[in-house]
Amino acid sequence: xxxxxxxxxxxxxxxxxxxxxxxxxxxxxxxxxxxxxxxxxxxxxxxxxxxxxxxxxxxxxxxxxxxxxxxxxxxxxxxxxxxxxxxxxxxxxxxxxxxxxxxxxxxxxxxxxxxxxxxxxxxxxxxxxxxxxxxxxxxxxxxxxxxxxxxxx
Amino acid sequence: xxxxxxxxxxxxxxxxxxxxxxxxxxxxxxxxxxxxxxxxxxxxxxxxxxxxxxxxxxxxxxxxxxxxxxxxxxxxxxxxxxxxxxxxxxxxxxxxxxxxxxxxxxxxxxxxxxxxxxxxxxxxxxxxxxxxxxxxxxxxxxxxxxxxxxxxxxxxxxxxxxxxxxxxxxxxxxxxxxxxxxxxxxxxxxxxxxxxxxxxxxxxxxxxxxxxxxxxxxxxxxxxxxxxxxxxxxxxxxxxxxxxxxxxxxxxxxxxxxxxxxxxxxxxxxxxxxxxxxxxxxxxxxxxxxxxxxxxxxxxxxxxxxxxxxxxxxxxxxxxxxxxxxxxxxxxxxxxxxxxxxxxxxxxxxxxxxxxxxxxxxxxxxxxxxxxxxxxxxxxxxxxxxxxxxxxxxxxxxxxxxxxxxxxxxxxxxxxxxxxxxxxxxxxxxxxxxxxxxxxxxxxxxxxxxxxxxxxxxxxxxxxxxxxxxxxxxxxxxxxxxxxxxx
Numbered sequence: 205x206x207x208x209x210x211x212x213x214x215x216x217x218x219x220x221x222x223x224x225x226x227x228x229x230x231x232x233x234x235x236x237x238x239x240x241x242x243x244x245x246x247x248x249x250x251x252x253x254x255x256x257x258x259x260x261x262x263x264x265x266x267x268x269x270x271x272x273x274x275x276x277x278x279x280x281x282x283x284x285x286x287x288x289x290x291x292x293x294x295x296x297x298x299x300x301x302x303x304x305x306x307x308x309x310x311x312x313x314x315x316x317x318x319x320x321x322x323x324x325x326x327x328x329x330x331x332x333x334x335x336x337x338x339x340x341x342x343x344x345x346x347x348x349x350x351x352x353x354x355x356x357x
Numbered sequence: 358x359x360x361x362x363x364x365x366x367x368x369x370x371x372x373x374x375x376x377x378x379x380x381x382x383x384x385x386x387x388x389x390x391x392x393x394x395x396x397x398x399x400x401x402x403x404x405x406x407x408x409x410x411x412x413x414x415x416x417x418x419x420x421x422x423x424x425x426x427x428x429x430x431x432x433x434x435x436x437x438x439x440x441x442x443x444x445x446x447x448x449x450x451x452x453x454x455x456x457x458x459x460x461x462x463x464x465x466x467x468x469x470x471x472x473x474x475x476x477x478x479x480x481x482x483x484x485x486x487x488x489x490x491x492x493x494x495x496x497x498x499x500x501x502x503x504x505x506x507x508x509x510x511x512x513x514x515x516x517x518x519x520x521x522x523x524x525x526x527x528x529x530x531x532x533x534x535x536x537x538x539x540x541x542x543x544x545x546x547x548x549x550x551x552x553x554x555x556x557x558x559x560x561x562x563x564x565x566x567x568x569x570x571x572x573x574x575x576x577x578x579x580x581x582x583x584x585x586x587x588x589x590x591x592x593x594x595x596x597x598x599x600x601x602x603x604x605x606x607x608x609x610x611x612x613x614x615x616x617x618x619x620x621x622x623x624x625x626x627x628x629x630x631x632x633x634x635x636x637x638x639x640x641x642x643x644x645x646x647x648x649x650x651x652x653x654x655x656x657x658x659x660x661x662x663x664x665x666x667x668x669x670x671x672x673x674x675x676x677x678x679x680x681x682x683x684x685x686x687x688x689x690x691x692x693x694x695x696x697x698x699x700x701x702x703x704x705x706x707x708x709x710x711x712x713x714x715x716x717x718x719x720x721x722x723x724x725x726x727x728x729x730x731x732x733x734x735x736x737x738x739x740x741x742x743x744x745x746x747x748x749x750x751x752x753x754x755x756x757x758x759x760x761x762x763x764x765x766x767x768x769x770x771x772x773x774x775x776x777x778x779x780x781x782x783x784x785x786x787x788x789x790x791x792x793x794x795x796x797x798x799x800x801x802x803x804x805x806x807x808x809x810x811x812x813x814x815x816x817x818x819x820x821x822x823x824x825x826x827x828x829x830x831x832x833x834x835x836x837x838x839x840x841x842x843x844x
Contacts, residue, residue: 217402217417244417245521248464252510304487308500329402 206258208238209313210352213264215244219330220273220323220337224263227321230345236353251301251312260313261352266320274340276347277320319348376802377632378785384792389785390632391778391806403764408437408735408755412526415751415766423521424457424513425744425769426751428599431526433751436619436738437759438528438731445724446530447600452543452716453513453525454599454742459550459709460509461745462661462702465810466557467502470699473804474565478574479797494560505553508546512713515539530728537723547713551675554707558679561703566686576687579787580695580805582650582779583608585640585657587772588664589743590615595672596664596708598743604667605640608652610691614642618741621750625767626655628775637775638767648779656779659747659772660809661701666691671704673711679704695780698808735759744769746810770811780805 212228215221225242232240238261243250254260266277281299306312321344324334333341381387399418403411412430416423428450435442442450468487476489484492491499510520516533517523525532535543565571574580585608589601603621605614614624627636628645639645639655646654657663665684671677683700684690716722735758740751747769754763784805788798 215417217414243521248468248506249521252507300486300488304491304499305503307488307491307496308503327397329398 207256208236208259208261209254209257210236210238210240210261210263210348211250211253212240212242213244213250213262214242215326216242217329217331219325219328220333221265221326222331223265223321223323223333223337223341226333226341227263227319227345227348230341231349234345234349234353236349238353248301248304250298251305254302254312255305255310257313259315260317261348262316262318263348264318264320265323265326267323267326271322273322273324273334273336274344275322276340276344277322279318279320281316281318283318317352319344376781376806378789378794378802380789380792384790386782386785386789389778389782389802391774391781391811399766400764403753403761406761408434408753408759408761409528411751411753411761411764413522413524416522418766418768422461422744422746422749422769424454424461424517424523425742425749427517427523427526428454429740429742429744429749429751431528431740432600432742433738433740433753434526434528436740437735437753437755438738439733439735440529440729440731442530443724443726443729445534445722446727446729448716448719448722449516449531449535449727450526451599452535452713452722453516453523455709455712455716456509456512458598458743458745459554459706459713460506460513462706462709463502463506463509463553463557465745466699466702466706469810470702470807473800473807474571474699475560478801478804493564498556498560501553501556505550509550509713512543512546515543527728528731532727534725534727535723537720540717540720540723544714544717547710547717551707551710551714554703554710555675557703557706561700565700575694575696575700579784579801580780580808581693582658582695582776582783583652583693584650584776585613585643585655586663586666586691587657587659587748588667589741589748590668591672593672594669596668596670596676596705597672598705598709600742603741603748605657606667606691608650608691608693610666613640618739618750621739621741621752621767633774635774636771638772639775648775648782650779656775657772658776658809659769660698660745661705662692662694662698662808663747664743665701665704671708673708673715675711676704676708679707695805695808698810702810746770747772770809773809773811777806777809777811780809 210228210231212225214224216225228240228242241253243253302312321337321340323337376389376391378389379387406414411434412427415426415430418426467490471490472486475493476484480489513523514520516535517525585605587603587605589597590604591597591601594604602615602617604612607613616624624641625638626641627638629636640657643655650656665680671680683697683704684692687694687697735755737754742749749769750767752765753761755761781802784802788801
């Protein structure tokens with residue numbers, strides 16, 4: 205049996221930043237054949253959670269400013285593979301952390317799907333999402349369920 | 358025409374901290390600033406919540422230093438309830454806190470600051486990262502770093518419930534005792550951590566101190582500021598991360614103030630600049646005199662080198678010997694060399710490891726007496742700890758039911774905000790000449806703030822990892838002249 209991890213990332217008290225966690229919590233309701241975890245951290249502090257899984261589905265907030273809040277982006281791991289610089293001054297990027305752990309011989313997921321949800325506000329302390337992002341949570345959870353855990357009948 | 362350069366070290370979100378460099382008509386750096394927008398509304402978020410929830414809420418402010426916020430909030434809640442933790446609870450808190458300092462500092466040295474030293478500042482950017490560091494120190498050392506971090510994180514996880522969002526601290530104590538079996542297991546790990554700290558000092562000796570070019574950078578004037586320093590010291594004026602008195606020394610090393618956490622407002626005031634949301638704390642008795650160093654400017658620094666400067670010594674013997682060696686090489690105490698924050702960080706790694714060993718050798722740490730139940734009416738309290746990146750102050754007021762009515766935080770990085778801007782400006786002025794701004798020079802400007810290990814409350818953000826560092830050249834009207842993407 206392949207081990208699958210759905211990981212919602214973000215900060216649940218920083219407005220839309222927590223949308224990845226909100227979606228992960230909704231996915232938990234569906235009794236999917238996966239572990240569903242949430243984390244408010246980045247880089248090396250997250251990668252410990254991922255070791256040992258065969259497949260990873262990552263859900264996080266994104267702010268490109270180019271599309272409407274609530275829009276779903278799909279990324280592949282390769283989209284980030286060139287990002288070897290530090291993404292913040294005090295931690296390394298998750299993708300850099302992956303590369304290190306691979307080189308050190310750790311077992312990391314072979315299949316990685318990355319969903320990014322466009323957000324509007326990530327600098328106000330609040331447990332509420334902004335309206336457009338809140339309205340998208342259910343739909344996005346259903347899309348991820350359908351794409352990542354299709355019916356097997 | 359004057360130009361503006363922006364170094365934008367952000368992930369996916371706008372405005373989480375950038376370096377603005379203004380050039381004059383000749384292409385020399387006129388001035389430079391670090392901008393760190395503050396997150397909004399935490400005070401309102403906290404008001405109306407039970408104070409005992411604060412140790413679980415505040416770690417979410419920042420995914421980088423959750424343990425520091427957890428412990429500052431727990432200590433503030435102790436003070437609000439007027440309760441002192443039991444001896445055992447204090448030992449357990451100190452144990453996890455030293456484990457956190459160890460782990461956080463190791464991450465910084467090898468993964469964040471290390472690339473500047475171990476790989477060289479001017480190396481191609483594709484090598485100037487942790488993979489480059491592992492390439493230099495060897496894959497086995499890489500394994501050792503990862504292995505020791507895991508052990509210290511496991512200690513924290515065991516005692517605090519969770520590593521990223523700890524829940525173990527309660528007003529008057531902690532939620533979980535340590536078993537004898539775990540004490541023995543963790544003592545072995547703490548000894549591993551101590552051996553690792555010796556190895557790390559050796560890496561610093563071999564890679565940095567053996568290289569004259571690096572030593573010149575460390576002791577040179579580009580990365581040097583004579584400022585006041587602030588940090589916690591114990592009753593004997595030794596470095597303490599978990600608890601103590603706030604001590605301030607002047608640029609000559611003389612004690613200028615020594616006070617307890619609840620008096621912080623008598624000593625610290627905050628300056629505001631129109632170009633930044635971040636506040637600039639300064640020493641009230643000296644006053645704000647702009648972004649200047651020296652004894653007449655109230656700007657002070659916190660974090661590893663500051664802690665070593667304010668203390669009479671380290672609290673543990675091996676770290677003390679290393680600190681003496683560092684000050685001797687740097688030409689005396691206090692040391693004003695910003696890049697020596699990296700060195701001081703490794704000495705603190707050693708003290709943290711020695712402290713873990715000492716705490717775990719004490720069999721009484723397994724006592725079940727882990728909490729004093731609060732019995733007084735809650736009111737107001739201040740909790741202070743040394744976060745990895747400097748003095749962290751939580752100040753709460755509550756009503757008679759322990760419901761929050763006011764909240765003020767001075768976070769570690771903010772204490773260093775003036776110094777970081779000053780350090781960046783000095784480096785940029787020395788390094789940028791005639792409009793020549795290549796990648797190596799920009800990295801050397803960034804090197805002026807990395808020693809402070811700044812936390813910009815943005816660590817929760819991950820996507821997209823590909824967002825590059827952006828350097829914008831603008832004219833005086835803010836028009837974009839050139840954009841350099843550093844991916």
